[in-house]
Amino acid sequence: MSTLTDIGAALFAAATLAAPAPAAQAPHADGRQPPAIKNAEFLEQLAATRGFSLGNPGSVRLTPTGDAVLFLRASGPRSFVSDLWVYDVASGAERVLLTADQILRGQEEVLTPEELARRERARTASARGIASYSLSRDGRTLLVPLSGRLFVVDITDRAAPRTRELPQADGGFPIDPGLSPDARKVASVRGGNLYVQDVASGAQAAITSGATGHVTFGAAEFVAQEEMGRLDGYWFTADSRSILYQRTDTAGLETFTIADPANPGRPAQTWPYPRAGRANADVRLFVAPADGGTPQGSHVEVLWDRARFPYLARVDTSENAPVTILVQDRAQTEQLLLRVDLATGATTTLVRETDPAWLVLSGVRWLRDGSGFLWMTQQDATGDDGWRLELRNPDGSLASVIVAGDQHLAGVEGLTHTGDAVLVSRSPDAIGDQLWLYPIRARSAPRAITDTAARTSHGVTLSRESGVWLHSTPGPDGAPTWTLRRGLTPDAPALGALRSVAEACPILPEPRFTTVSVDGRSLNAVVLRPRDFDPALRYPVINSVYAGPTTTVVNAPARAHLRNQWLADQGFIVVAIDARGTPGRGRAWERAVKGDLIAVPLAEQAAATLALCDAFPQMDRQRIGVTGWSFGGYFSVMAALRRPDVFRAAVAGAPVIDWRDYDTHYTERYMGLPEQNQAGYDAASALTYANDLRVPLLLVHGTADDNVYMINSLRMADALFRAGRPFEFLPLSGFTHAVGEPAAVVRLQSRTVGFFKEHLGEPAPR
Structure with a gap:
């Protein structure tokens, strides 16, 4: 059994999160004053508003006929509690359909560890209130779950919607409740078994029974949720007569334990975890009548x-x-x-x-x-x-x-309501994207729906039975906009717009997009200078990095660079680079990291950072730091260990340290099985180079991280300690893979700035 319960108390005493008052920092032990943090209030604002997104419409759906838009929106710019709203396209009026307050009536919202884990996989762990809803195929019925209760909303008459609660059913807290296409049944997972509930009568029937500690029905396993993008573990057929469900057996998996050393009386949580090269969950698929009540032994197993x-x-x-x-x-x-x-x-x-x-x-x-x-x-x-x-x-x-x-093809956005054309997104420069309409069977030429000269981003929601669609894109101030249009043409008339109550962002980042050549390859890069930039000074440089597969950091929306702009304003020039291994540049570009996830990104990021220093004389190539989170944290550790000639200080958040300790589906996709690629795993492991640390390194990790478990940073800390290499370690007590609490964000970013200022220095005359 792998466990995180053996962490020494002294380790956690090394660094703790304090109250959010960055202006009143204590002096260092040697009497030196900590560096001043500029505009700390913006950082608190950034965190408190979740990047100025709270109050924006979310989970947007158009009714099939396109006459209304359903969406979730928080009641205010700093509220994490969302309510359900509807926008009438004809009148342009919006109204609230259901609020969390109406349901809870002052009571605390209840979330089980299983629901929190599911939201962690969906990246919605901070969401409260109405966090999700289902819309029936005919657009007349909604299913709204909240705090373990299920509500059905009839919106046939949207001026007078009718809401009723389904009777509380046996079996436990409903996980992943979903509405059948005909809106007559609700399915959910309770206590590891799959149930259906009749909407009209409220009667519940079991689809499965016999769930145990390691066998569950109707719930997606960890790697499906985290790595495959599949959150569901059951599916109604289109006619609502049958339901498919997965049976998951985790008996062969290791059990990882997360305990809270700061609260040793609190029960530990245990999760099955599939480490690379080890056992996976055993997944089978069955078909059953959707009414329930049939013997489980008569269900049909899908065979492959x-x-x-x-x-x-x-x-x-x-x-x-x-x-x-x-x-x-x-x-x-x-x-x-x-x-x-x-x-x-x-x-x-x-x-x-x-x-x-x-x-x-x-x-x-x-x-x-x-x-x-x-x-x-x-x-x-x-x-x-x-x-x-x-x-x-x-x-x-x-x-x-x-x-x-x-x-440049980035994805399929959807089919037109006539079914004769497909809307796709394309990204010619792998920075912004465009919308294009392609005929499916006709021989006519494709046409651009959005301005191909503008470097920006686009989101699309299509109605199924009409030409109405919702177009989201950043406005002139960088804030997102949501415009309803009719007809997929470049000059489609606007029918109205969804309203945001998000807080206005006081700054607009000033990203400078460029390319650098590394070994004949053109790499995308973005440079952010302080807004009070002085060309007579030479600035320390920070590479804000991810560098891993599936993700790019050189992105068109200005607001994607808010935190990096704040960091630059502290007296740095911040760069971000997309080297090989990232998506959007073709198959060979993306697969250059096969067998070794670090060699190519590290070489190209280092070379590109130096090339940017040559191109921008105010960048000091002798004072370069690197920081990132998750894969970016891993990269930052490896940069400090293997390229101290370029990267003179590193802050690494939630890093994978040895890929043998990360999950099967992600790791083996790129690295293969450990027994078949031992040399590659050793070369990509930070533990291999622990003796080589020569530059300042700050490790940061949440103690409750159930994605990149804290075992990673603990193993790195232990290896560095035994090698006699100095380093700093900041455990974030009780935090998972994401740090969103405003107080913690302010302290963490202030600590990061202080670390880099201590080791890289301030801007200096050229």
């Missing part, structure tokens, strides 16, 4: 070669289409799209794909009439390096290629 393809990555139950599943082998180099026979459980292969490095997960999107499906792939027979969007026949055979070999 689970020994060869253990990962259930996608389940699709689209209307007018067969049920399909996407399964992957453990190496993620082969996947099958399978059609499911619900009566027998037999499966038929529609698409088979292989990749010698790894396959990027996508999914199937069926046409509305079931006459075919869209498929995004990097398997281009012509050898092109980009993505391809295909139209395939119902039997999986290729019908046509809609988008051929496009490195």
